[in-house]
Amino acid sequence: MRAVASTHQHPTTYQIFTRVWLDELSRGAGVRVDLASVPDAELDRLAGLGFDFLYLMGIWTLGSEGPRISREMEGLREEHDRALPGWTAADVVGSPFAVARYAVSPSFGGDPALAALRERLRARGLGLILDFVPNHVARDHHWIEEQPACFLRDARGAVLAGKDPYFPPWRDTAQLDARLQVTRAALIEALLGVAGRCDGVRCDMAMLLLREVFEKTWASRPPVAGEPLAQGELWAEAIDTVRRAHPGFLFIAEAYWDLEWRLQMLGFDYTYDKSFYDRLSHASAHAIRGHLSAGLDYQRRSVRFMENHDEPRAAGVLPPDRRKAAIFLAATVPGMRFFHHGQLEGRKIRAALHLARVTTEAVDPRSLAFHTALLEALKNPALRTGSFAMLSPQGNEAESFVAYRWDVVGPQGEVAPVVAVVNFAPARGGCRIPLDLAGIGGREVRLVDRMSGEAYTRDGDALLDGARGLGVVLPAYGMHLFEVRR
Structure with missing residues (x-):
């Protein structure tokens, strides 16, 4: 059995919208598929691609209020028309982030089906990541009756809808008051229940629960009088509590507003890197190199992506050449x-x-072939557990290039480096890159490009020479991923 990836590696995760996935599998099989009956061939395919974790989004039980409110929200109509022309009210089942109960939806087979799937994933070396939504719950969540003090209310006593400070409230949710000890205790208890079912959680909008953010967002609504206040930061207490019960449990924070480092320091293993996504989508090689100059401890705790459920499809908004270069960069830097x-x-x-x-x-x-080759390349030990360093392209067109290397020490003490080079510009360009790779001096070196399959033989002394180095010419948004072999 392949072990679930350590948090000290640079793991590869596949996000799945559970209800859409099961619908697709059901249509393909001609019978209803739940979590327990996902075909072995599908799990084998995902494991074979080299993923370390599956993130199953939206598995929790939704109430009746969320879907009802969703059907009444006129603002969703345009989005629904794009996603499913001809949709009907029966297709509107509610947001997966308006959770009514942290129990697996009966429509997916319930908790026993998830437990069965988890065992099948573990047998393939795949870890399981699930959602945790700490800021709010569904408007018919059981806590509203059982723990009424946990919720923020208006002057008339009505429960307020969940929100962040920059957007309208999410009408299908109920806002928790994270300042109160009763709320913190309920959240940690729920999180412990989730942790018993998986290997990690993706914490939705995690920065909203930071003390300074929450107090600023809800400054106009003081806590309920007489309720004890929670002390310190929620995430520090929650992460420590869960890890005492489940050592090695993985915490991922959806995070924005330059609060990623703060959340990492509170114990999150990984935080979303939306800034890198924005640079890959809209900025130049110069901006990307600047972003990658941050400390390596921060880098390795960053989640690198070119798509998730909140962002537009990369294939729908980026030209094919830039899209491939952006995905390549997101997949081959630390994190x-x-x-x-x-x-x-x-x-x-x-x-x-x-x-x-x-x-x-x-x-x-073409997209499938590109991703398949990239995922196969990511199995290289250097890209999974190696050390990372930026390289310095030289020449008149060097400003268009992003280059870096990965090194890993083999079982006999040998160094097996990988060199990545991208011309992140809309025109053909060239540069020279000195490669200070140990053990290549006085030898011929073979450079095998894992993306194209082509191989080149070069003189090691020339690669080491600061005035010569590795000469590269690439088309617009072209790339190399060289395995360096003596």
Whole structure:
């Protein structure tokens, strides 16, 4: 059995929108598929691609209020029309982030089905990541009756909808008051229950629960008089409590507003790197090199992605050449490499969060071939457990290039480096890159490009020479991923 990836590696994670995945599998099989009956061939496929974790989004039980409110929200109509032309009210099943109970939805087979799937994943070396939504719950969550003090209310006593400070409230949710000890205790108890079912959690909008953020967001609504206040930071207490019960449990924070480092220091293993996504989507090689100059301890705790359920499909908004270069960079720098359900196949239509299914799209064979080659390359030990360093392209067109290397020491003490080079510009360009790789002096060196399959022989002394180095010419947004072999 392949062990579940250590948090000290640079693991690869695949995000799946559970309801859409099961719908697709059911249509393909001609029978209803739940979590317990996912075909072995599908799990074998995902394991064979080299993923370390599956993140199953949206498995929890939803109430009746969330779907009802979703059906009444006119603002969703345009999104639904794009995702599923001809949709009906029956397709609107509610947001997966309006959780009514942390129990697996009966429509997916319930908790026993998830437990069975988890064992099948573990047998393939795949870890399981699930959602935890700490800021709010569904408007018919059982805590509203059982723990009424946990909720923020208006002057008339009505429970307020969940929100962040920059957007309208989420009408289908109920806002928790994270300042209170009773709320913190309930959240940690729920989190312990989730942790018993999986190997890690992706914490939705984790920065909203930071003390300074929450107090600023809800400054106009003081805590309920007489309720004891929680002390310190929620995340520090929650992470320590869960890890005492489940050593090695993985914490991922959805995070924005430059609060990623703060959350990492509170104990999160990984935080979303939206800034890198924005640079890959809109900025230049210079901005990307600047972003990658941050400390390596921060880098290795970053989640690198070009798609997730909140962002548009990369194939729908980026030209193919830039899209491939951006995905390549996101997948080969330090951190958790994050891929999204449908990304490999080049889908252009993003699933609507409130719908049960999405329209069918044809597979883009070029996208699938590219992702398959990239995922195969990511199995290289240097890219999984090695040390990372930026390289310095030289020459008149060097500003367009991003280059770096990975080193790993083999069982006999040998160094097996990998060198990545990307011309992140809309025009053909060239540069020279001195490679200070131990053990290549006085030898011929073979450079095998894992993306194209081509191989080149070079003189090691020339590669070491600061005035010569590795000469590279690439088309617009072209890339190399060289395994350096003596």
